[in-house]
Amino acid sequence: MPQLDLMTSLAIETFAHAIQAIFLIGFASLLMYYHRYYQRDYLRYWSFACFAFGPSELIRAALAGSAMIAPESALSWSGGLQGVALTFQYLAIAFIALGASCAAFNSRPQTYWQYVAYAVSLISGIISYFWLEPTISYVGSTPNAGFMRFLVTGAALLIIGLFMWRKLGSGIGPKLVSGGFFSIGIKNFLVLSVILSLPANAVDWVLSFQALLTVIIIAVVIVGVIIWLLESERNTAVRAIQRAEYLHTHDALTGVSNRAQLVSKIPLFIEYCRSNNRHLTIMLVGVSRFKVVNENIGIRGGDQVLKEIARRLQNFNKQPLTVSRISGDVFAIAFDHLKNRSLIQDLATELQDTLNEPIEVGEKTLSIAAGVGIARYPQHGSRSEVLLNKATIALTQAKQSHQPTITVYERGMDEMYAYLVDMEPVLRKAMRENEFTLYLQPQFDFDHQQLCGFEALIRWQHPERGLLSPAEFLPYIEQLGLSTELDDWVLNQAAAILTSWKQKFGFCWPIAVNLSAPQFQHFQLIEKMQRLLEDYNISPEWLELEITENVAMSDLHNGMSVIQRLREMGFGISIDDFGTGHSSLAYLRSLPINKIKIDRSFVSELQQNNNDATILKAMIRLSHGLGKRVIAEGIETEEQQDMLQKLGCDMMQGYFYSPPMRLQFAEQFIERQIQSNKKPLPPGEFATA
Template sequence: MPQLDLITSLAIETFTHSIQALFLLGFAALLLYYYSFYRRDYLRYWSFACFAFGPSELIRALLAGSAMVDPESTLGWSSGLQGIALTLQYLAITFIGLGASCAVFNNKPKQYWLYVAYATSLFGGIISYFWLEPSISYTSSSPNSGFMHFLVTGLALFIIGVFMWRRLGSGVGPKLVSAGFLSIGIKNFIVLYGLYAITGNSLDWLLSFQALVTVIIIAAIMVGIIIWLLESERNTAVRAIQRAEYLHTHDALTGVSNRDQLVSKIPLFIEYSRSNNRHLTIMLVGISRFKVVNENMGIRGGDQVLKEIARRLQNFYKQPLTVARISGDVFAVAFDHLKSRSRIKDLAVEIQSRIAEPIDVNDETVYIVAGVGISRYPQHGTRSEVLINKATIALTQSKESHQPIVTFYERGMDEMYSHLVDMEPVLRKAMNDNEFQLYLQPQFDFDHQQLCGFEALIRWQHPERGLLSPAEFLPYIDQLGLSAELDDWVLNEAANILMHWKRLFGMCWPIAVNLSAPQFQHFQLIEKMERLQQEFGIEPEWLELEITENVAMSDLHNGMSVIQRLREMGYGIAIDDFGTGHSSLAYLRSLPINKIKIDRSFISELQHSNNDVTILKAMIRLAHGLGKRVIAEGIETEEQQDILQKLGCDMMQGYFYSPPMRQQFAEQFIERQIQGNKKPLPRDVAAAY
């Protein structure tokens, strides 16, 4: 091996450190470019490491180059530059460690780790400044310099390399990068060993060319990072394809099968049932008024409810063949070992009970009610879509009542369902073309012997069939889910009438509006009423909101807060069709209402039935005892009026006084009241007993 003098050694060091510095700075720029494209945090930290390592190597190249010209002068200020170079080197090591942490944990490190990195690097630089002896070459440096430069760096990179090797995947890229860090660490250990164990010309060659080895290893690390990124993109693409395939057959939110997957599975279930003499049962479980849950708890709260329902169905004690979510609030469950119709119904009721158990979401308790529609193979069909469609028809039937029930598909339901589907565009057109009309039926106060308000009753002026009563179209409105839209129309129309009366008469007689069940189950109704006040300039006491007894009692938990808020705003709340439902004294006492409306079924046979008289007497006394006013509807004879007056009924309405009338006739009615010096009753008289 040829002899290596000091000038030649300095020249080699100048060249290798310069190349290494340029290589590192170029590498840093490339990593930043990759970071801007791939947005991997470890690329950014490693680019910072190269930006720190590069100037460190430039300083060493400067020291070696200056020493070739004027060794004595360079030796005087070499300690300070060596301290700066080591500070930058330690900073680079900490950035490499932070980048390795990002790569392994796929998580950005906390901000305080950056401060720790800066403090550690500065502390190492200060120590090196006071500890190192001035030198102009590795060949002339002391063991302390070797310790600070090679041992600390080598140990840190070796640990980082082992950490990444063990924690990262088996890809070629990550392994090559890990091996690169390990190689630099091992190279530094070899150099450090040479400083203590080798002397003479061999040590000079080792120290002079060790930086060139570092350049080669850094190039290998760069190649490894490029391979790593390519592998990562390929894996991302593969995962995206797998995810797309999964989403094609599964519901993204709940993880159960979707409709397409269910349709593809049912033929397999049918074949298995046919060959094993079994009956296949398809149950569609539809959540009642799920929109209310979303509006009250937000979309995320609704998602949590759906996940819990899916979990309960999957973990049902009678393990189903499959569970699928086929639409927003409808799940499908399949069983293949049920032949008895009564056993199927019992199982469906158990599913309803399981779903009805309270669900805790964000410190709130949600109560869910579900209807179940059932179709069976071979009784109802032999194809997937047929069985699902017939179960859907049965589910639609089950949801018609306010308390959803278990419904089997029966012959003839198809015609009803088809008619329902045909009615939807007709009804929507009627809404858009203003074919609906609001009729007003007067209500009278007994004590004051005067008009006390009106009830709004909707009619459909059909272009071909003439004027239609509510019984001819409201059931379709409910089944098609158009109740909220129709209620909005009625509220706006009533508010417009009240605004007109205020301008025409300078005063308003209250109008009572009967709202559908969903309106009272969410706080959107409060927003609607506030909007009506602002838009039409009406007062809350001019509008009274009616809710049927069955609806009030079926979802008391969700509706109570809405009704209470409306009462606080000044709106009157009445229970319509009282006596036909299942209310208890406890519920009636707790409901924040101010009026009870007795159903016409108790009035029609009043003069011929002592039982009805007894029941009415008890109802009126009960209502008065609870501070509620009582209004009787459907009065058609003077005898009915006299009996009710003796029983203490406060208000009455019916054909005996006046049929429902158009707005212009209602205004003529009001004018006669004004001519007789009658004015709207004060709120405290009209609204409370």
């Protein structure tokens, strides 16, 4: 191998370092541009690494160039500059390591790791300054320079390259980048072995051209980064397409199939059932009063409830063919092994029990009630939309009651459902144009033998059919979800009547208003009643709020919290239709109420059935023992009145005393009471706090 003279070696060294520096600074600018466009943290760190490597190579190029011009003067300060160059080199290694961590874990390293990397770089540079001997070039320099420059850098890049090769994806781009770092590490070890083992002329050749090899490897790394970014963008686009396809067939919140996917699957299920002589059962599960759940625990809490419902349906012990979410709180599940109707009923009951188990949402525990609507193939149809429509009609029927039930589609439900749809605009128009009116039925106190209040009863003055009783329209109001709007209208009408009585008579007789279940199951009722008191300037004891016993029992936690708050505000609360529920006496003590209204079914059978008299006596005694007054409704004969009075009933209401009457007749009734010197009883007389 020919001998390489010093000037030629320095010229090659200067050229190689200068090209490498320019190349690195250009690459740094390119990486920074890519970082701004792609927002990848590893690009920023690697850009910093190139910005650190560039000055390091410029310093070496300057040392080599100055050595060609004035060797003696360059020798005096070459040691310090080489220490600075090595410090920049170690800093670049730190940035490469931080960038590799970002790329592998897709997150920025903790701040303290960044400080550790910077501190190690600085300390290594200081050590280099005191360890290196002054030399104008690495050609012919001592092994210390080779150790600090090639061994440390080579080991670091080998480790980084292996780490990236194992942790990053299998794409060409990441492999080129990690392979490039690994190659530079291998190259540095080879250079160090040359310095330690080969003769001087061979070392001169290797050391003069190794920087050019580094330039080539860096070019490969640049190409790898570009390919990596292109692959990443392509993968992102592919994932976006896959996500869009997934969302097209799946529910984004719960991960189960959506309605479109279910509709496309049902024909396949039907074909399978037809071929194997099996029956297909579609069950729609709807959460009762899910709006109340959202109001009590928030939208995010409601989302957690829906996720838990989906999880329970997917893990149901009788594995369904599919689980789908087809609307807000309605899920569909399909089974293909059920022929016997009793088996379907049992399975639906088991499904209800599974969903009714308490659900933990944060620190709260709540229970939901779910109705189940069922349609079957081939009994109810052979097309997807037909079966889903039949199941929807059955579900609507199942959710009508306060405690949702299980309903299998039956012939004739379509007509009722269609009639319900036709009734909605008619009922909304009736509310909008004040076609409803309040009738007032007097209530009397046994002890004082005088009027003690009224119950507000709604009627519909239909423009074509005349006066309609509640039985002819209230069921449709409930099914259409208009109960809250109608209750609001009744409350405002009652408050307006009380205000007019205050102005006309100077005092008021309480009016009892029967509210529907949805009102008592969310806390908006409290704010609503507060606004009502302020808007009409009335006292809370003038309004009594009635709730049926079955509604009170259906949601004790939420409902009782609302009732307790209303009682604290001063409103009278009474339980209507008491005695018809299955757990009346057991829960009587826990109800925050002040009055109990005995159902008319007990009163009507009072004379014929001794058992009813015994039950009534027990109810009245228990109620009095708990500080609650008792009112009996539906009294139609004097005999019924006498028996109830003997049993200790406090108040009475019924046609024996007066039917429900229009407002003008109720006011005439009040005037007769005033003429008889009978004024409203003090609140303590008819409402026990």
